[in-house]
Amino acid sequence: MTDRSDIREQVRDRYARAALTITDVSAPTDANADCCGAGGCCTPQALEDTEVFGSALYADGSTSELPENALLASLGCGNPTAVAELREGETVLDLGSGGGIDVLLSARRVGKTGFAFGLDMTDEMLDLARANAAKAGAVNVEFIKGQIEDVPLADATVDVVISNCVINLSADKPAVIREMFRVLKPGGRIGVSDVVAENHLSQDQRAERGSYVGCIAGALSIAEYETELAAAGFTDVSVQLTHEVAEQMHGAIVKAVKP
Secondary structure, eight states: OOOOHHHHHHHHHHHHHHHHHHHHHHHHHTTTTTTSTOOOOOOOOOSSOOOSSSSSTTTTTTTTTTOHHHHHHOOOSSOOOHHTOOTOOOOOEEETTTSSSSHHHHHHHHOOTOOEEEESHHHHHHHHHHHHHHHHOOOOOEEEOOBBOSSOOOOOOOOEEEEEOOOOOOOOOOHHHHHHHHHEEEEEEEEEEEEEETTTTTHHHHHHTOTTTSSSSEEEEEHHHHHHHHHTTOOOEHHHHHHETTTTEEEEEEEEEEE
């Protein structure tokens, strides 16, 4: 599967159906079929169901007061709100915000003087995220529709860009990274949780370990991530492995700074 529009549509469809499994009792029972198996990043999980993907990776107690649907819709591979070291008064952008868990956590961390944007291309996830924000009483948040390869925000808008197991799903990762650089203010930073491959794995070997919509086949290698970030202009680039999600494939914390 190489056509970018086909990849985007498959990802959109998969996550739309994942949202409906939470919000719509009439959703198809096979909404999560063909993901990367039980515990896959596109499968809603209860808190204790997996240590690879999902809300169990928020082990710091920060989610205790969030709406249940925000936790069930947590499909990521880490906790980017913690690794980004968010500060009072900052403006944050979450790429691929899904059910809104990281936006709601970011809004708390930046406080009343800060703001958190969530960007998602899926109407069903946006509806779920907005409902979760209303339940949480979050007023310093906004969920906007768009693609992470073409962010609908002005240049130098945000202090921090976060993302949780979403960049690997893009069919044009250099465009995503360039957009992160563009929307950041000088001195801004990224704190991303994502899946990465060990450097020796070929594209075919990555595909053998899991599907594209399952957050495996489309993952960059560690070296590829470092190269793309540097090419966009980022400095202080680091990729830190956190846990294995498939053979020789890892959840990782990716950090970088815009000079």
